Amino acid sequence: MKRFAQLLDALILAPARGAKLRLLVDHFRSAPDPDRGWALAALTDGLDFPAVKPAAIRDLAATRIDPVLFALSYDYVGDLAETVALLWPPTGIAVHAPLHEIVDTLARARRQDAPALLAGWMDRLDSDGRWALLKLVTGGLRVGVSARLAKTALAEHGGVDVSAIEEIWHGLEPPYAALFGWLDGQGPMPPKTGALGFRPMMLAHALDDADRAALSPRDVAVEWKWDGIRVQLACDGTGAVRLHARGGDEIGGAFPEIVTGLEHRVVADGELLVGTGFRPAPFADLQQRLNRKAPSRALIARHPAFLRLYDILFDGEEDLRALPFATRRARLETWFAQRVAGTPADGRIDLSPRLDATTWEDLARLRDGSAAIGAEGLMLKRLDSAYVGGRPKGSWYKWKRDPMHADAVLMYAQRGHGKRSSFYSDFTFGCWREDGELVPVGKAYFGFTDAELARLDRWVRANAVDRFGPVLVVARELVCELAFDGVQRSSRHKSGLALRFPRIARIRWDKPAAEADRIDALEGLVGRDRADPR
Amino acid sequence: MTMRMRPETWIRPTPQGLYVEPGDFFIDPVRPAARAVVTHGHADHARPGNESVLATAGTLAIMRARYGAAAGGTLQAIGYGQSVRIGDVTVGFAPAGHVLGSAQIVLEHGGSRVVVSGDYKRRRDPTCPPFEPQSCDVFVTEATFGLPVFVHPVDADEIARLLGSVHRNPERAHLVGVYALGKCQRVIRLLREAGWDAPIFVHGALAELCAVYEQAGVALGPLRAVAGAEPRDLAGAIVLAPPSALADRWSRRLPEPLAVAASGWMRIRQRARQRGVELPLVISDHADWPELLGTFADVDAPEIWVTHGQEDALVHAAGLQGRRARALRLIGRDEDGGP
Missing domain, CATH: 1.10.3260.10 (DNA ligase, ATP-dependent, N-terminal domain)
Structure with a gap:
């Protein structure tokens, strides 16, 4: 120890x-x-x-x-x-x-x-x-070491390539005697992950200005960025099917309607969504399914799930990951036409469409219209990109649509955790109701510079009027501009509303609290982040 | 038989500082006062511009070094164990063990006795005489480390960790963040006691106060300025600088600097991480939690007034000891206790 x-x-x-x-x-x-x-x-x-x-x-x-x-x-x-x-x-x-x-x-x-x-x-x-x-x-050591860094250290210790570690990783069990035996030169390489094993997923970078300057729209495949959860589908060809979430957790048991009826060996990558007729319902609906390990038939009927695929890693025995994206996409379409179309899986699996765009103006127009589709923005994937686990630079990009904004009043503050444990950095904000009451609409963390965080922290300490345990109640005087991705109905907040991914965009030191937004303004935004799913 | 005057009738917190009415003076005023009594030289206690100042010779030397002519109109020095009469109050000075010149102010008026301890600690410090408990009716305490998570380890062990790291990393400069007054000179003395005879490099902002300590008879051994030193002299060296220099461009002149900080806050890992400290040393000039509570018992005060820091926990714990306790909430003190 x-x-x-x-x-x-x-x-x-x-x-x-x-x-x-x-x-x-x-x-x-x-x-x-x-x-x-x-x-x-x-x-x-x-x-x-x-x-x-x-x-x-x-x-x-x-x-x-x-x-x-x-x-x-x-x-x-x-x-x-x-x-x-x-x-x-x-x-x-x-x-x-x-x-x-x-x-x-x-x-x-x-x-x-x-x-x-x-x-x-x-x-x-x-x-x-x-x-x-x-x-x-x-669990959750939070010592600044990712699984990837630990594997890189293993590779360095054993003098092997980190991708070799990734290939066998999901077949290994703690305390990893076979792995260390191999790395120490005392034993054989452990077997590669079997047909149903999890393969490291390829992740995208958020698109920044430098990427935009370096990237030509003609070099990328364009897809919607769906607002579901990323999953990897694995079928072994004998009827056994796995659905792996981002970290490799198996979640197929919670989605029985998807994992039945696939006969051929394949590993594919896509988005898990709920909705009927392949129309994505709000994320909150999917959340209800994710909370249940064994869903009732009623819940499945209310929120049926579907799988929207966008990549293929293995077709039969063949590993396609080293092929360029454009080739894999063609293979995905062929596989789908031969193995899914016309089978019972047809109604529960579809392909994420490729979108046409040749200029940044086209892309910007598509991105602005993504809300109507129920998407969060766009994915841009280089046509020549191999499928590489982790977050390789310069291959895939996500370009989320601009957030919505509202001015809200700071109501409560709490100290942050981890690196921010000495600062008040977790905040609850409210907007005004018609009757003049300020009601909470959501919690936001501070996403700005340390200098501004320190200033906000000082303001909180100087303007605290009451305390409930770790929570400080502050004078209702400070307005912040919140950015958020949508507004949902919520029974948890007194306002009846909840903001999706709220964060502080700007501190409005200049703005009087009375001029902050009213609840009605947020009411008007409910569901605006997507088309009506019905 | 005289009536005992309850202390809260003649000494009280004001926005300007702790005011002693029958003597018409402030203790550690935050704004210039006609008459100031100063516990010690840290900048949040000893401020410039008072018309008259009563403090120990050590504190006055520090104030002169920092403020020059602005140190005060008339400066009156007083020794430990001595007292003077101001108005209707007897004002005595006793060692506080915090930094050079630091004193507890012992106030007697109307049959009651109040001790304003300023900042203090209870363990040995080779740069100043130890805290001497004074029995009293009211003990006014700091609460910089007023939470039970703060238990300072033995300082010699912390210095040994520093020297161990220097030994393991001979190519790197160990940059130790220290407060200019007190911590700097104490760390130097502790290094000398641990057998580190080599020159110690000091940031320009620390040099003047080191000279004040030397003049007061605290031998610090060979010190060298960082300015002008060659990188090869700094490899394997110990360099002391204000905490802010750790993250500053100033540190770029050092070969592979290893960030060290000597502070009671280093007890909390996340604090060390937050400040980019690679080697945290828990060395403090403030009383830790057991010392705070032990001091209440030593001075045997039925009433505790808590000034700056983590007041809530200390008030609660003093209550568990059966003492009346309250927070004074003085303004103008750093929550982080400054030095």
Whole structure:
């Protein structure tokens, strides 16, 4: 545990990618088995301890720490693991249990036994060890290491290409004995992912001005950017079908209407949406399906799902990923015509259409009209781009349509978490109702410069009028211009409305609060982000 | 038998600072006052432009170095353990253990005794005499580290971590962010005690106060200016600079600078991360949580007034000790406690 704690501590403070990479390579090279494998699992979100939930850690803290002092400390520190680690009363000499012992014990533990186990370890760890333990068991280390960086370090340690790691990754299990055996030169390369395994997805960059200058519309395929979730469809040719979400999670069980009836071996890439007649319904409808692992027949009937494909990775045994996009697209269309058209899958799978555009003016016009289609904007994919897992530069771009705007009044503020734990950076905003009451419409985080964040933070502290726990109530005087992607009906907010992806576009130091927008103005925007799906 | 005057009838917080009515003076006024009594030389306590100033010789030397003629109209020095009469109040000075010259102000009036501690700490500091507890009816305390998460480790261990990193990274310059007054000179003394005899490089903004300490008899060993030093001299060197210089263009002249910060805030990892600190050293000139609560017991005050910092938790904890406690909410103090 001591080495793992030192690794996490060093990673969180390492200033740059290169320094983190050196730390990881050194760890994979010198830490013992199976601890290095468990560390790898922790860094790549491969560990899950269902027996431990953050609420259980809070309850555990309450058995040793005064609740008022705990609440004030948590509010200040902003990170549960760090707060509990610092506050846990010391009991004497630190004796670090090995990482694998903790993982093994906890994986077998029943929920009711987990708190006592954790308390026993924490009594014997120092504060750095407690912090690492709590990070480990709650998941989400947030030490600035992506799964990709961890794999890059593995590749460097073993002297292999990172793509070779990606190819076998999804067939591996923690603590990765076969992987480390191979990288150490002691064993064979583990087998590549089978037909149903997840392949790393190719992701797009947001289009910026420099990209626009460098890119010719004639060199790209243009598609709508759909507002669903990205999925990978895998069929093994014997009737078994998988639907993988972005991180590789299998979600096919929640969408039984899609995964039945596909007979041929294929791996394809597309968007999961709900709606009838291939008309995408609002994202909130899809959200209802995503919340259910086993949907009722009524829910399926109300929000039927469909799959809109835009790429093909494997056709039968053949790996198409190295081919240019234009060729893959042609293969996708052929496959669809031969294997889907006329089959029972026909009504649940279609292809994302390619759009015609030869100039930036064409593209801008299409993007402006995307709302009417129910899309978020455009995807621009270089015709010559190979399918490369991760977010390769200069291949695919997303160009989202301009957001909507409204002026809203700051009502409540809370400290941020992580890097922003010392700043008030989470804000609740409201708009005026007809009767003169200010009602909340959504929460927005601050997306601007540190200097402006600091100024906003000072304003909040100077204008606080009340406090509920960590939430400060501020004088209703400051107006911010919010940008957002849409307005939806919501029973959770007093206003009956919720903004989609709200963020602060500008602080209007100049604008009197009375001149902020009224709720009616937002009412007028409901559903404007898409055509009526019915 | 005289009636005891309740302290809140004669000493109170005002927008200008803590005002002592029967003596007509302010303690650490935030705006120029006719008569100021100053606890110590940090800029949020000792400000320029007062007509008369009463403080220790160390504090006055710091004020003169910082403000020159603006340090005050008449400057009156007083030693630890001495007292003077101002109006109807006896004003005594006792060591606070915070920085050179730092003092607790002991006020006696109408049969009651109030101690305004300014900033203080309880552990050994080779650059100033230790805090001396004064029993009192009201103890006015800071709360910079007034949360139980703040427990400062042994400073020699933190210095050992710095020297370990210097040893492992001989090609890099260790740039240590320190406050110019107090922390800088304490870190230098601690390095000397740990056997670091090499010249220590200091940013120009720190040099003058180092000279004040030397004149007060605190030997700092060989110091060199960063300006004019060759990059090869700076590889493997320890360089002290104000915290702001860590992220500043100034640091670009150093070979592969490794950002170090010496501060009580470094106890919180996210704070260190936020400031781009690679090697956080938890070294503070303020009392940590156990020291704050221990001091209340040592001075045995039935009543605690909390000035600046994390007041809520400290007021709560003092209450758990059975003391009456309240927050004064003085303005003009940094929430981060300044130095």
